[in-house]
Amino acid sequence: MSIAHDIDKLRAEGRWLAAAAVYATCVETEMMSGPRWVQLAHMLKEGGALTDAEYAYRTATKVDGTDADARLHLAHLLKQQGKLSEALSEFEALAELPQATNVLQEIRGLQVALHPDNCPIAASFRLKSNDGPHRDALQRLKERQAEAEAETARLNEQLEEAAHVEKSGHPDLRRMAFGKLLDARIVPKANLVIEDNVFVATTENPQFDILFDRKGPESGWVEIELGIDSDAPVVEPIFYVEHQLQWQQFSFWRLAPRNGRFHAVCLLKGPVFRLRLDPVQFSGAFKVTFFKMRQIGLARALRAAWRIDPAAVRGALKNWHRLKNRESIEATLSQVLRYPGVDTYRRWIERFDTFTSDQIAVRQRLVARWPKPPMLTLLIACDPDQMSDVSDTLASLSTQFYASWKAHLISRRPVPPRKMLALKDLCIRDDRILVTGDLLSAVQEANDGFFVTVVAGLRLAPSALFMFAERIVTNPGAELIYGDEDHISGEMRCLPLFKPNWDPDFQASSDYIGSFVAIRHDRLRASLDSCSTSSPDWFELIARSAFQLDAQRIQHVASILSHRPLSHRGPSAAGQAQSLRQQRREIIGDVLRQAGSEVALAEGAFGLNRLMWPEPSEWPHVTLVIPTRDHATLLRKCIQSVLAMTSYPSFDIIVVDNESVETATHRYFEELKGLSNVAVLSVPGPFNFSKLNNVAIRAARGDIVGLINNDVLAIHKTWLKEMVLQAIRPEIGAVGAKLLYKSGHVQHAGIACGIGLVAGHPHKFRDRDDPGEMHRLVTPHGVSAVTAACLVVDKRKYLDVGGLDEDHLAVAFNDVDFCIKLTAAGYRNLFTPYAELFHLESITRGLDTTPEKQKRYRAEAQIVLNRWPEIIKNDPYYNINLTREREDYSPKL
Numbered sequence: 001m002s003i004a005h006d007i008d009k010l011r012a013e014g015r016w017l018a019a020a021a022v023y024a025t026c027v028e029t030e031m032m033s034g035p036r037w038v039q040l041a042h043m044l045k046e047g048g049a050l051t052d053a054e055y056a057y058r059t060a061t062k063v064d065g066t067d068a069d070a071r072l073h074l075a076h077l078l079k080q081q082g083k084l085s086e087a088l089s090e091f092e093a094l095a096e097l098p099q100a101t102n103v104l105q106e107i108r109g110l111q112v113a114l115h116p117d118n119c120p121i122a123a124s125f126r127l128k129s130n131d132g133p134h135r136d137a138l139q140r141l142k143e144r145q146a147e148a149e150a151e152t153a154r155l156n157e158q159l160e161e162a163a164h165v166e167k168s169g170h171p172d173l174r175r176m177a178f179g180k181l182l183d184a185r186i187v188p189k190a191n192l193v194i195e196d197n198v199f200v201a202t203t204e205n206p207q208f209d210i211l212f213d214r215k216g217p218e219s220g221w222v223e224i225e226l227g228i229d230s231d232a233p234v235v236e237p238i239f240y241v242e243h244q245l246q247w248q249q250f251s252f253w254r255l256a257p258r259n260g261r262f263h264a265v266c267l268l269k270g271p272v273f274r275l276r277l278d279p280v281q282f283s284g285a286f287k288v289t290f291f292k293m294r295q296i297g298l299a300r301a302l303r304a305a306w307r308i309d310p311a312a313v314r315g316a317l318k319n320w321h322r323l324k325n326r327e328s329i330e331a332t333l334s335q336v337l338r339y340p341g342v343d344t345y346r347r348w349i350e351r352f353d354t355f356t357s358d359q360i361a362v363r364q365r366l367v368a369r370w371p372k373p374p375m376l377t378l379l380i381a382c383d384p385d386q387m388s389d390v391s392d393t394l395a396s397l398s399t400q401f402y403a404s405w406k407a408h409l410i411s412r413r414p415v416p417p418r419k420m421l422a423l424k425d426l427c428i429r430d431d432r433i434l435v436t437g438d439l440l441s442a443v444q445e446a447n448d449g450f451f452v453t454v455v456a457g458l459r460l461a462p463s464a465l466f467m468f469a470e471r472i473v474t475n476p477g478a479e480l481i482y483g484d485e486d487h488i489s490g491e492m493r494c495l496p497l498f499k500p501n502w503d504p505d506f507q508a509s510s511d512y513i514g515s516f517v518a519i520r521h522d523r524l525r526a527s528l529d530s531c532s533t534s535s536p537d538w539f540e541l542i543a544r545s546a547f548q549l550d551a552q553r554i555q556h557v558a559s560i561l562s563h564r565p566l567s568h569r570g571p572s573a574a575g576q577a578q579s580l581r582q583q584r585r586e587i588i589g590d591v592l593r594q595a596g597s598e599v600a601l602a603e604g605a606f607g608l609n610r611l612m613w614p615e616p617s618e619w620p621h622v623t624l625v626i627p628t629r630d631h632a633t634l635l636r637k638c639i640q641s642v643l644a645m646t647s648y649p650s651f652d653i654i655v656v657d658n659e660s661v662e663t664a665t666h667r668y669f670e671e672l673k674g675l676s677n678v679a680v681l682s683v684p685g686p687f688n689f690s691k692l693n694n695v696a697i698r699a700a701r702g703d704i705v706g707l708i709n710n711d712v713l714a715i716h717k718t719w720l721k722e723m724v725l726q727a728i729r730p731e732i733g734a735v736g737a738k739l740l741y742k743s744g745h746v747q748h749a750g751i752a753c754g755i756g757l758v759a760g761h762p763h764k765f766r767d768r769d770d771p772g773e774m775h776r777l778v779t780p781h782g783v784s785a786v787t788a789a790c791l792v793v794d795k796r797k798y799l800d801v802g803g804l805d806e807d808h809l810a811v812a813f814n815d816v817d818f819c820i821k822l823t824a825a826g827y828r829n830l831f832t833p834y835a836e837l838f839h840l841e842s843i844t845r846g847l848d849t850t851p852e853k854q855k856r857y858r859a860e861a862q863i864v865l866n867r868w869p870e871i872i873k874n875d876p877y878y879n880i881n882l883t884r885e886r887e888d889y890s891p892k893l
Helices: 003-012 016-029 034-046 050-063 068-080 084-095 104-113 135-167 173-178 298-308 310-323 326-337 344-352 357-368 387-397 417-427 439-445 464-474 504-510 521-529 538-546 571-594 632-644 663-672 689-699 719-727 795-800 814-824 851-867 869-873
Strands: 180-182 184-190 192-195 198-201 207-212 220-229 238-244 249-254 256-258 261-268 275-278 284-296 376-381 405-410 433-437 450-455 480-489 492-497 517-520 554-565 600-603 609-612 622-628 651-657 678-682 704-708 712-714 732-740 746-748 781-783 790-794 828-839
Touching: 003 016, 016 034, 016 135, 034 050, 034 068, 050 068, 050 135, 068 084, 068 104, 084 104, 184 192, 184 275, 184 284, 220 298, 238 261, 249 261, 261 298, 261 326, 298 310, 298 326, 310 326, 344 492, 357 464, 376 387, 376 439, 376 464, 387 405, 387 417, 387 554, 405 417, 405 439, 417 433, 433 439, 439 521, 450 464, 450 521, 450 538, 464 480, 464 554, 480 538, 504 609, 504 781, 517 521, 517 538, 521 538, 538 571, 571 600, 622 632, 622 689, 632 651, 632 663, 632 712, 651 663, 651 689, 663 678, 678 689, 689 795, 704 719, 704 795, 719 732, 719 790, 719 828, 732 814, 790 795, 790 828, 814 828, 814 851, 851 869
Parallel strands: 376 405, 376 450, 405 433, 480 554, 622 651, 622 704, 651 678, 732 828
Antiparallel strands: 180 284, 184 207, 192 198, 198 284, 207 275, 220 261, 220 284, 238 249, 238 275, 256 261, 450 517, 480 492, 480 517, 600 609, 704 790, 712 828, 732 746, 732 790, 781 828
């Protein structure tokens, strides 16, 4: 039988260390193979020999310093062992690698964990002894690896000395001026096979060696050009230069797309040992159609940089003439010429928002099957003094692959004859575009379909009108439809706004749905009748439409439908914006009053609206429930903070004791007996967070109940009032607070379903004063769930949905499940930033745990996944285009 079969059999039996002992013999035959060391480390880690696994991962990074996979595993293992500073260093090193996964959230989390104000508590985990059947084999490997590392160090010294001698010689002046073509060729190095005369990458990290029949490049400028034929949406070749053996020091350059090929101009410094080309970052087939490398002079580098940034090159030349410093100009040119690569959003665009001709044809055939394609009438509000804005919008209309539309150009002020002629000239190319002049005339012409409100300057995505029409056809009850958007500067798309589904609180605070909205014709006419003027702006018209509708009649298309130009406002425009915000605030207040709400509006953070809900004539009594098992010091701080920092007029506290045994805890319980509004309720048995809260809430005398962890500290006196004001609203279910680590970084600001295994906190580790994604950290808004660490809810609503699930979700995800039950019962859960508390939860808790706890965690996760598959997959408050892998609101990839 083969060694591979023996290893597979041992792993299947769970004998990981025995498998590692056998696999060590494979590593001995390929000591310089990073993937071999990584596989060995995996087995050691699974077997619990974490110290040995750490050694194997570190060795993999020494064998190949460019190996992102080995460094990622090493960083996670260090974090698992509580070696947070070392883990942070590895994650930071990983972030510098060109092919590394996004680890900025990991870095931010570790920086917060190591903040002096925070006190991370190492989670308990079982460390198996490193003794085992692998020990002898691993010791042999360590001895051989030590010898190999010593030899590598010796060779590096020799090579550096040789490079220094070569550098001290006379430069080739002809090469510096004119350059020369190098006889370079690429040869498969790793993770590549050839099938049917094309290369096939077997992993996401295929590599070519760059070899030379004669002498390779010297230090100085090098130009590289590459042609690749591939069906992949993003191709980003990377050129590596080794400066120390085993890639312990290296430089890299991303090749920029240019004229159908990829190109880079690089400044090689220091010793140059080996060159490598990583052509793609995906597994699958591709062709290399062209490859050339040229040693070039400074003049050619100057020309290449001039094409990118003439101003920077001009400044560098001035400094060169003044200082006669070649290194200074080379540094500037190198910076200009370094291509930063494709950013995350651009990758998202290429993967998910780029339509091929075949995809467009499929959608057009779909439209042809519709019995009656809906007519879309665009109302384009334009300023005759800004003709370029009108031109941009009309140009984007010409790219639409949905044809059932017409457009009216509308101005809210009289248009001079000369300007009117200019507007009509813009419409000559398409008889569907009319210069109507005023809104009423345009609205009276349409008897069916939907109106689409547009501000001139907005560019419509080619799919925009089709997306509106498709949603109208598939949701015949829809009356208002909006979509996602991004910004555009020149031709560069940036700053996407991936919006949630309809959220009236968030809309009243921030106007997040924007002005590119489709409104059914009869709804728009009714809204127009209630407007303050016959020619309202789109904000008022949309507000008067939206807030009169049931939520199911407002549809959100989770696709980028429009591109908003980036604005650069001056001081006078800022003053106008302040006046406009006040006008719009008054409009929202009037609209909400017409809808039956008594809420008042004030200016909030960042010029947004703050909704001031009326205080009740008599505040309902609140019972706060705090489960605990020992931790007397923590509990004391919690209760003292609540009693001292809560201005709410009527509340009591139930401390739920779950078999505390420490003397200090029972002594503190005796102290609490002297307080009239604090009681201790004993609930014995195995730890069951859901049961502890359920028992206490059934006994609570408050009409409102609050679930509070024993590691929460109140820091603002109005926190409970703010939460109760939301909880007493008939339509609101659970209310969550803004919870901060002691350092002030965000721990909780609402829970989004679908992140990680079940759910996550997408604003985690943000700064305290960070406005959040689309200002979510400074505005109350809907969420699918909030943490039970600080949750306030009407007691009747709590009991009506059955409280927390003590039968199936004793520890994990019970708060997520409870909140979704409230949603299923017709309530909306809400996060409010105006209730701010400290949560002393260990930042590193949950990273490591016992096998028993891991098993329970996975079982409880599966229960929630099985129970609520739709909302876990498509959280209405967390856009489907956002990542499910991290808690940072970045686009999915």
